[in-house]
Amino acid sequence: MANLTHLTIAQALAGLKKKDFTAVELVEAHIKAAEAARHLNCFITETFDAARAQAKEADARYQKGNPLPLDGIPIAMKDLFCTEGVQTTAASAILKGFKPPYESTVSAQMKRDGTITIGKANLDEFAMGSSNTTSAYGNVINPWKAKGSNKDLVPGGSSGGSAAAVAARISMGATGTDTGGSIRQPAAFCGITGIKPTYGRCSRWGIVAFASSLDQAGPFGKTNEDCALLLRSMAGWDPKDSTSVNKPVPDYAATLNKGVKGLRVGVPKEYRIDGTSPEILALWDKGVQMMKDAGAEIVDVSLPHTKYALHAYYVVAPAECSSNLARYDGVRYGQRVEGDNLIDTYEKTRQQGFGKEVKRRILIGTYVLSAGYYDAYYNKARRVRKLIWNDFIEAYKKCDVLLTPCAPTPAFAIGENTQDPITMYLNDVFTIPASMAGMPGMSVPVGLSSDGLPLGLQLLGRPFEEETLFQAAQALEKAANFTAVPQNIVGKAA
Amino acid sequence: MSNALLKGNTGDWEMVIGLEVHAQVLTKSKLFSGASADFGGAPNAQVSPVDAGMPGMLPVINKECVSKAVRTGLGLNATINNVSIFERKNYFYPDLPQGYQISQYQHPIVGNGEIEIDLPDGTVKKIGIERLHLEQDAGKSLHDQHPQKSYVDLNRSGNPLMEIVSKPDMRTAEEAGAYVTKLRAIVRYLGTCDGNMDEGSMRCDVNVSVRKPGDPLGTRCEIKNVNSVRFVQQAIEYEARRQIELIEGGGKITQETRLFDTKNGTTRSMRSKEDAHDYRYFPDPDLLPLTVDNAFIENIRKTMPELPDAKKKRFVETFGLSAYDAGVLVSEKERAEYFEIAAKGHDPKLAANWVITELLGALNKAEKELKDSPVSAEALGELVGLISNNTISGRIAKEVFAEMFGTGKNPGDIVKDRGLQQVTDTGAIEKLVAEVVRDNADKVAEYKGGKDKLFGFFVGQVLKKSGGKANPGMVNDLLKKKLEE
Amino acid sequence: MSIDKNTVGKIARLARIKVSEEEKEVLSGQLSSILKMIEELNAVNTDGVEPLTSVVQMQMYEREDKVTDGAIPDKILTNAPEQTAGFFVVPKVVE
């Protein structure tokens, strides 16, 4: 029997259908891997028992010959997705013990298609962070190590637990959410593929909100094809989310190998940002060449307001978060810290329930919305956001997809970049512009740094043209032939 | 109006009054969730996870609220905005589960409008409408259940409200009362709000300031959540007096929110000033702009009912009613409908009289609503018909009406069963007249001697002998004839 | 502009988060540097540009007026830190 944890989802589905192995075996192998990798701290809550029971049901369906589209595939669910009766924390102390009486649309759709959640994945608290070091449930450790070093590295954030789980082969796929880069950057840091679809593609209903106008769910997979399979299950219009868009969901996996002949790949000059690792710039050039070799046409484009996307993001996202997080007051759910009176109770509950980064963002958001500053900061940022959106619309007149670096550096050590919040914010400099414009984007592993850490490139596409993005990513994946896996993982492939 | 000014020690003062009325949109479900919007219910039994502000929950607008807001806007003769924006009003309170209220701020669904109010002296005044916007209601906190705790019930949380803001066009408490009364009538005619002030379906925030006539506007105070027309008027009277006394005593009005105490008719300051409010409004990113196109608006316009003012005009012009009577009849939609049924095929002025004086009087005495009236509109119409065609006299009609009201029987049956038909047989009346003249020879002599007012006495005697059934006109004529013999 | 300790206190109060004096000191520095970064936006000419709220360009979906939810008081209250007789319970609110 093949090493089950190293299969792709596509391979596993084929194997299950051929009865090479059972869903119980598949799930059990991943649970075993998860148990062996507990030091990575990928999960806040393990759901092994439920997973085992569901695996049996999946096998029954395989026996009867009517399996669901993703039947028996073990996944990790970012602990930002509300799961009925299962603790959902958003990695915050304030939600410790919270068991939602409802299931998020995305997780419900995946369940409908047969995926099996083996754990609620760790993340940055309320998805605020780029290193998964702000979780109230401890840091997530990247399964990769730099050559010759035993230092623990960050998996990226905020979907760090999800990305690390897939990279460490303890789940075959995972859900993430991306507000400013929280799927793409951890995918790059962990050497896997991740896609943030177009804003409005997946329902936000039941996902703990960070910044409503930016939050978007998406999958992680070992391969581009796995992401295509998972996204098809996650995506779709939801009448319970007023910002979700009523458009049919294509069978993304069916057109993956369409090729990129004639595809116009834009290379935006503004993404050559100071402070970017030369290795990454070199990898970018290599990626451009790969696309060219695969038959794509390379076009120079300009996204003039790129530089300001980060600044505008740090107005818009905190503003929305300051309001979205007002509901955590210890009245109806979550942890309450009793005070001398009601206001004191509110203030202590939120002082002790929220971590430092969350509080910083709530405060800056409160400030930019407050009387007298609204126009100078919040409206200014929304105007700049419009310009960023215009930039993309203009660029997409000249090209079909954009190719850029994904993160300015490879994964860094835990504890680095934490002295000054702004240094940490710079991690998202390449991913934020597309977030601000609502454009789909993905991260594809393309190479290794000189010290053996994975590096990813980012592909960005037109709204609701994820199909094109998958086709471009397929070409890049094929050319890059990225086969490296983290060093010390359980059941390493032969 | 002449009584508009208040006397102070330093001269006359003028009140300036504006109202913000919260009217709950008549719907089955809430503004942004599918939970029931009904009044009452066990605590927290009409709450969805959306209304409880649970993590990840999102608002989805109720179509009916949009069309009813537009309908109300049209009823207020107001501009309907094709695009409006929901914003978040951020503040912390235990009955505000999301930590913000979804409301419309800079871009409401309805803009400027105007309605007419009817004043007791029969005059009409136009009051400007500033805007109407849609927003969520908050839940309810109970503070009197426990010495150290407040209890929170979220049933009301998320209920759909229309906030209707007037221009500061009112100058007396009566005008404010008439405004609320008219607004209530309009939304009830439109079927967009049930107008039940007892259940809180309509609540008023009253803005009051005072100034010397001709001066610029003074600083206003807002009295929150006043829930009856009478209390609105009391609150204004008290608040204006308070402000005048304060200013005349050398004090200064500070803009603040006040509460009306129904027990003693006073207002008191509600929020401490040090905790200044900063609501940090911004467009709700969970929602998109609300768009209503012209075709949608025109479709609603086509279904608009005849509103009180138009109805009043028609009652005056086509039925010849006085403006006052017409005003009383149209003030409630059900009342106007009742009247129109009662008047159908009958003398409308007589019908109006009977509805206003007898029916409303009897209902009032019995503490009954028109909808529970034991006398149907058709039956009252029949009674009016019996008077008009001389089957019964007005006096007998009152007796018949009393029985109708008591038993629900119809007037024809009562008249027949009790033999109350009016006597119009000349011979029979002549006979009664003759008897009265014969039995009162002394009075007849006095009458003939010049004591004219005894004529009434003779009429009374004849009617009495007839058991009230003799036609009074005929009695008059025949008596006159007999006495002049 | 910078955010001094006093302002930190004010916005923390608005946000209902207790902050100690030392925290105010640290936050004042951090928030000021974030604000300084944000203020680089002033270099962008946004004259005549409409503020963008949502990237979704469509008519908002409106649901039918039907009762489809609620009547689940137990589920609504199940996570409450304190409850009595179907009510959420909080320290007394004083107006």
Ligand SMILES: [Mg+2]
């Ligand atoms: Mg108001």
Ligand SMILES: [Zn+2]
């Ligand atoms: Zn209001």
